[in-house]
Amino acid sequence: MPDAAVRELTYGEAVKEAIAEEMRRDPRVFLIGEDVAEAGHPFKTLVGLVQEFGTDRIIDTPISEPGYAGIGVGAAMTGMRPIVDVMFGDFITLTMDQMVNQAAKVHYMSGGKIKVPIVFRTTLGATRRSAAQHSQSLHAWVSHVPGLKVALPSGPYEAKGLMKTAIRDDSPVVIFEDKMMYRVKGPVPAEDYTIPFGVAKVTRAGRDITIVATSSMVPVALGAATLLEAIGISAEVIDPRTTWPLDKQALIDSAKKTSRAIVVDEGYERYGVTAEIASVIAEGAFYHLDAPVKRIGAMDVPVPFSPVLEDLTVPSSSVVFEAAKALCGKA
Amino acid sequence: MTTQAREPRMELEQHLHMYRQMAKIRAFEEQVNELYKSAKMPGLAHLYVGEEAVAVGVCEALHRDDFITSTHRGHGHCLAKGASVNRMFAELLGKEPGYCRGKGGSMHIADPETGNLGANAIVGGSAGIATGAALSAKMRGSGQVAVCFFGDGALGQGLLYEVMNMAALWTLPVIYVCENNLYGEYTPCGDTVAGEIPARARAFGIHAESVDGQDVQLVNATMRRLVERARRGEGPAFLECKTYRYYGHHVGDVNREYRTREEEREWMTGRDPLQTLASRLTGQGLADASVFERIQTDVKTEIDSGVQYALAAPYPDPSEVDEDVYA
Ligand SMILES: Cc1ncc(C[n+]2csc(CCOP(=O)(O)OP(=O)(O)O)c2C)c(N)n1
Ligand SMILES: [Mg+2]
Numbered sequence: 287m288p289d290a291a292v293r294e295l296t297y298g299e300a301v302k303e304a305i306a307e308e309m310r311r312d313p314r315v316f317l318i319g320e321d322v323a324e325a326g327h328p329f330k331t332l333v334g335l336v337q338e339f340g341t342d343r344i345i346d347t348p349i350s351e352p353g354y355a356g357i358g359v360g361a362a363m364t365g366m367r368p369i370v371d372v373m374f375g376d377f378i379t380l381t382m383d384q385m386v387n388q389a390a391k392v393h394y395m396s397g398g399k400i401k402v403p404i405v406f407r408t409t410l411g412a413t414r415r416s417a418a419q420h421s422q423s424l425h426a427w428v429s430h431v432p433g434l435k436v437a438l439p440s441g442p443y444e445a446k447g448l449m450k451t452a453i454r455d456d457s458p459v460v461i462f463e464d465k466m467m468y469r470v471k472g473p474v475p476a477e478d479y480t481i482p483f484g485v486a487k488v489t490r491a492g493r494d495i496t497i498v499a500t501s502s503m504v505p506v507a508l509g510a511a512t513l514l515e516a517i518g519i520s521a522e523v524i525d526p527r528t529t530w531p532l533d534k535q536a537l538i539d540s541a542k543k544t545s546r547a548i549v550v551d552e553g554y555e556r557y558g559v560t561a562e563i564a565s566v567i568a569e570g571a572f573y574h575l576d577a578p579v580k581r582i583g584a585m586d587v588p589v590p591f592s593p594v595l596e597d598l599t600v601p602s603s604s605v606v607f608e609a610a611k612a613l614c615g616k617a
Numbered sequence: 618m619t620t621q622a623r624e625p626r627m628e629l630e631q632h633l634h635m636y637r638q639m640a641k642i643r644a645f646e647e648q649v650n651e652l653y654k655s656a657k658m659p660g661l662a663h664l665y666v667g668e669e670a671v672a673v674g675v676c677e678a679l680h681r682d683d684f685i686t687s688t689h690r691g692h693g694h695c696l697a698k699g700a701s702v703n704r705m706f707a708e709l710l711g712k713e714p715g716y717c718r719g720k721g722g723s724m725h726i727a728d729p730e731t732g733n734l735g736a737n738a739i740v741g742g743s744a745g746i747a748t749g750a751a752l753s754a755k756m757r758g759s760g761q762v763a764v765c766f767f768g769d770g771a772l773g774q775g776l777l778y779e780v781m782n783m784a785a786l787w788t789l790p791v792i793y794v795c796e797n798n799l800y801g802e803y804t805p806c807g808d809t810v811a812g813e814i815p816a817r818a819r820a821f822g823i824h825a826e827s828v829d830g831q832d833v834q835l836v837n838a839t840m841r842r843l844v845e846r847a848r849r850g851e852g853p854a855f856l857e858c859k860t861y862r863y864y865g866h867h868v869g870d871v872n873r874e875y876r877t878r879e880e881e882r883e884w885m886t887g888r889d890p891l892q893t894l895a896s897r898l899t900g901q902g903l904a905d906a907s908v909f910e911r912i913q914t915d916v917k918t919e920i921d922s923g924v925q926y927a928l929a930a931p932y933p934d935p936s937e938v939d940e941d942v943y944a
Pocket of ligand 1: 320373380663689690738739768769798801866
């Protein structure tokens with residue numbers, strides 16, 4: 287393998303590289319949002335793009351999320367390929383009509399005549415001490431809606447590959463980046479690659495229990511797997527990478543193999559991504575399971591500010607470890 | 618409230634009180650910055666230093682039970698409306714005696730006892746709440762008014778125009794106070810706001826004015842007129858206050874590449890709200906330097922003891938995490 291293949295980038299740099307490469311290869315791609323140009327985004331993920339692509343393609347907007355999301359939809363319907371930047375995942379509540387009633391519906395309602403190749407780029411993740419309106423993981427909301435695809439990169443490699451796939455997709459895609467992971471480094475190939483949607487990744491192979499984990503919860507699950515290994519339990523960690531399309535077969539196959547499954551996701555636990563995935567596994571692997579599928583999501587409370595409270599609301603490796611131990615009859 | 622001329626003595630006291638309030642906000646915010654820099658405060662905070670005359674001029678025109686809604690840059694509004702320094706610091710540190718028992722933090726301080734319906738981390742997010750409070754005041758016949766504080770950045774939010782329209786249609790006692798500090802985050806408001814700001818309110822038939830937000834006496838006098846109108850049932854008003862934040866967008870924004878040091882110096886030296894008031898009162902022979910020094914000393918004592926109180930205060934009990942989700 288050439289050296290370039292093992293080059294390391296941060297998660298944030300991987301996102302930027304994906305956007306830059308796609309903007310170079312396709313003049314229809316542009317990015318629109320708040321403080322994305324000169325400021326390079328409040329999370330500093332877009333620094334340098336405006337210098338390369340100019341303000342015609344890296345467009346600063348007023349603080350008007352529904353407005354510029356709608357402008358993105360209109361541009362996508364008429365030959366452009368916008369990336370709409372929604373700074374915090376909490377603000378998708380403001381863009382919801384444009385995502386759900388407009389972007390998601392157009393292709394179907396027009397009988398397949400009109401495409402909406404748009405990417406909504408936003409964030410998830412708590413523990414930044416930002417309180418209830420800046421800390422939510424709301425990806426389940428859009429995963430619920432037919433017509434939208436939803437990607438959840440769990441590391442730098444996924445951040446680049448999934449973003450490139452999202453930009454090339456002819457349907458609306460919502461991509462949630464883990465804001466706590468922007469400075470995490472990992473190997474990212476310098477060459478062009480994409481990660482297909484709907485293909486799960488076995489992040490760690492194992493025999494005794496399957497831990498399905500999304501986005502920010504992949505490192506948490508890997509941490510739990512290490513703790514489990516020390517007590518003789520071999521955990522398989524599997525990352526669906528997209529909640530829609532969902533690689534049901536891979537999840538079912540893994541659960542069949544290990545006969546136990548835990549699903550971990552940072553969205554609110556109730557009515558969440560964990561519920562959907564657990565039911566997929568329960569239906570598909572029922573006769574192979576030795577225990578009920580266990581779900582672990584964020585606590586069902588608005589995210590509190592105080593660190594002593596906030597940390598309790600997000601699943602940790604030790605919580606996943608204890609649950610796995612119990613499921614394996616070693617409690 | 619009546620419009621009868623107040624005694625000069627009372628007026629001086631009122632002005633010195635406004636100076637004290639501004640000094641308190643400034644000292645509070647300087648202390649918040651220290652807490653951040655010494656890693657004693659979780660998360661970030663948006664400092665109000667430089668904008669004190671707006672919160673104080675506005676809130677000193679209100680009664681205790683009048684409503685305000687605040688913003689992510691809200692410490693000044695809360696203090697100006699009567700919040701205690703101790704409980705503010707405690708909230709910023711995520712401690713149990715804080716205004717929200719540590720659940721809200723810097724961007725969510727609410728204090729119904731002083732009419733503060735809450736700071737808000739969604740830009741423009743409180744425009745509906747303030748307007749709804751005004752509708753409620755009208756329905757209940759309480760005579761209260763509601764003030765909605767928001768930044769120039771919030772002018773981008775459609776919600777504001779929906780509620781201004783309804784406030785005008787229904788003659789609601791609400792005053793929209795736009796704190797135009799020239800920037801929303803790292804973008805100059807000239808790049809995000811088309812047309813004249815007060816004209817947006819006038820389009821709905823709302824009485825609108827623009828004032829120098831660094832002149833606390835002017836802000837206060839203007840606001841008193843607008844509040845009286847609203848209480849008389851003459852409907853909503855819009856007040857643009859031209860102001861400036863001395864620090865970055867938040868405590869971590871220390872380089873401020875999006876604006877020049879000259880611009881900062883101009884605002885800080887020529888138009889500082891505390892200096893402006895102090896030199897005016899001194900020039901009029903109504904007070905001398907020792908008066909302001911004494912106020913500064915008092916305020917410093919209050920802030921020092923407030924921060925000590927908060928540092929020593931306990932964290933909430935972990936069992937509180939799922940309390941208060943429902944009423
Ligand atoms: C709906 C929404 N969009 C974006 C943000 C991120 N954000 C926080 S403060 C801010 C700038 C606000 O500017 P302005 O209203 O002028 O207030 P200032 O900070 O200048 O006091 C932005 C964009 C947010 N909190 N809410
Ligand atoms: Mg502003």
